[in-house]
Amino acid sequence: MRVVSVFGTRPEAIKMAPVIKELENSPHIESIICSTGQHREMLSPVLKIFDIKPDHDLDILVPGQSLNSLFSRTLAKMSDLYADLAPDRVLVHGDTTTAGAAALAAFHNNISVGHVEAGLRTHNMNEPWPEELNRRLVDLMADQLYAPTQGAKNNLLSEHLGERQIIVTGNTVIDALLFIRDKLAHDDEFATTIANGFPQLDPSKKLILVTGHRRESFGEGFRQFALALRDIASMPNVQLIYPVHLNPNVQTPVREILSGLDNVFLIAPLDYPAFVYLMNRATLIISDSGGIQEEAPSLGKLVLVTRNVTERPEAVEAGTVELVGTDRERIVDRCLHYLREPELLNHISKAKNPYGDGKAAQRIVKEITK
Numbered sequence: 001m002r003v004v005s006v007f008g009t010r011p012e013a014i015k016m017a018p019v020i021k022e023l024e025n026s027p028h029i030e031s032i033i034c035s036t037g038q039h040r041e042m043l044s045p046v047l048k049i050f051d052i053k054p055d056h057d058l059d060i061l062v063p064g065q066s067l068n069s070l071f072s073r074t075l076a077k078m079s080d081l082y083a084d085l086a087p088d089r090v091l092v093h094g095d096t097t098t099a100g101a102a103a104l105a106a107f108h109n110n111i112s113v114g115h116v117e118a119g120l121r122t123h124n125m126n127e128p129w130p131e132e133l134n135r136r137l138v139d140l141m142a143d144q145l146y147a148p149t150q151g152a153k154n155n156l157l158s159e160h161l162g163e164r165q166i167i168v169t170g171n172t173v174i175d176a177l178l179f180i181r182d183k184l185a186h187d188d189e190f191a192t193t194i195a196n197g198f199p200q201l202d203p204s205k206k207l208i209l210v211t212g213h214r215r216e217s218f219g220e221g222f223r224q225f226a227l228a229l230r231d232i233a234s235m236p237n238v239q240l241i242y243p244v245h246l247n248p249n250v251q252t253p254v255r256e257i258l259s260g261l262d263n264v265f266l267i268a269p270l271d272y273p274a275f276v277y278l279m280n281r282a283t284l285i286i287s288d289s290g291g292i293q294e295e296a297p298s299l300g301k302l303v304l305v306t307r308n309v310t311e312r313p314e315a316v317e318a319g320t321v322e323l324v325g326t327d328r329e330r331i332v333d334r335c336l337h338y339l340r341e342p343e344l345l346n347h348i349s350k351a352k353n354p355y356g357d358g359k360a361a362q363r364i365v366k367e368i369t370k
C-alpha cells in the first residue's frame, strides 16, 4: 500500500513524525513523505531531530502569505504530486491550510484520506480561525478518522460521521514528547548542551515561558497580550522567555512593546528538545498554542491560554489549562494569582494526562494496515 504523509508546519511535523516512523517500520507500506513547506525555518529543526527526510518538498512558503494564496498554491501542487504518485492513501494532520488543501486535492482525485487528530471542535468558526473550518472539512473528506480522545470521537458521532472508521488513538504529540523526554533523560551530553543554551536565565527567578501566533488575535489582541506581558515583567523575581513566531504580524507588536526589558528574553523559535526543556523548567506557560495545551498535562504545567475557547476541553478538566482570553488585565490578574499560590501550581503538577500513552502512532498504522 502506497501511503503519502503530508505536513507543512512545525506542529504537524512534530505530530506526524511518530506516524511516519511507524509507517517506515511496516512491511506492508511504501511510505512517501511530503512537506508542503508551509513553514521553513520553523520546520527544519523538527525534521532534523526526528531524522525525517521528505521525498518531496513543495517549498510553498511566501513571507506574509495570505490564506487564499497559500491554499490555492498547496491545492494545485498537491494535485500534481498525487497524479505522479498515485497513492492508495493520504494522511494529513490537524487543522492547517496544508491539511485542508492536501485533503481536498486527494478527495478530488478519489484518493482515500486518513485524518490524524480528527474531531477536535470549539464549535466556533471564528476561533481558531481558519482552523476550525479546516478541521471540519478534513473530517468530512476522510474515510479514516483517528480521534485522539473519546470526546473527539463523540464530536464526530454527533456530526453523523459514524459510518466512517473512527478510532480513538491518543494524541501523537505524546509519542513525540516521550521520545524527546527519554532522550533528555538518557543522553547527558545532549541534555547538558540544551541546558547550557540559556545562560541569560536566572535560576533564582520564576520563569514564565510564552508563545503566541493565532491569526484571530492579530492587531489589538496581540497588543493587549504584549502589554500584559510587560505588566507581568514589572513584578519582582520573575523573568519571561519568549520564542517569537516568525509571522510579521506577531514580530512587530511583540518587539515594539517588549524589546529592551532586562527580564524579558525575546528569542528565535526553538528546536523541539530545547522547547521541551524550557516547558519542564517553567513555573507556568502563557500561550495560545494547541500542541502546548496537550503537552502541558504530561509535564504537570499550567498553561494560561490566551484564547476565549479551546478544542482541548480535556486539558481544562485536568486543571492544566485555563482560558484567559487576550484582555490585558485578565491575563495579568490570573498570572499573578498563580505566581502567588505555589501550592496551586504544585497541585497542578500532579495532573493526569488525558492525551494518551505514547502509542497513538502504533494504533493509527494498525488501522491503516488492517
Ligand code: UD1
Residues within 6 Å of the ligand: 009, 010, 011, 038, 039, 040, 041, 042, 043, 061, 062, 063, 064, 065, 067, 070, 095, 096, 097, 098, 130, 131, 213, 215, 246, 247, 248
Ligand atoms: C500556521 C497554521 C496554524 C498553526 C501554526 C503553527 C494555517 C492557516 N495556520 O499558522 O494552524 O497553528 O502554523 O505555528 O495553516 N514564517 C516564516 N518562517 C517559518 C514559518 C512562518 O517566515 O518557518 C512567517 C512567514 O512570513 C509566513 C508567516 O510566518 O508567511 C505565517 O505563516 P503561516 O504558516 O501562514 O501561518 P502561521 O501563523 O504560522
Ligand code: UDP
Residues within 6 Å of the ligand: 010, 011, 014, 173, 211, 213, 243, 268, 269, 270, 271, 272, 273, 275, 276, 288, 289, 290, 291, 292, 295
Ligand atoms: N514548539 C517548539 N518550539 C518553539 C515553540 C513551540 O518546538 O519555539 C513546539 C511545541 O512544544 C508544540 C508545537 O511546537 O509541540 C506547537 O506549535 P505551534 O504553537 O506553532 O502550533 P499549534 O500547536 O498552535 O498548532
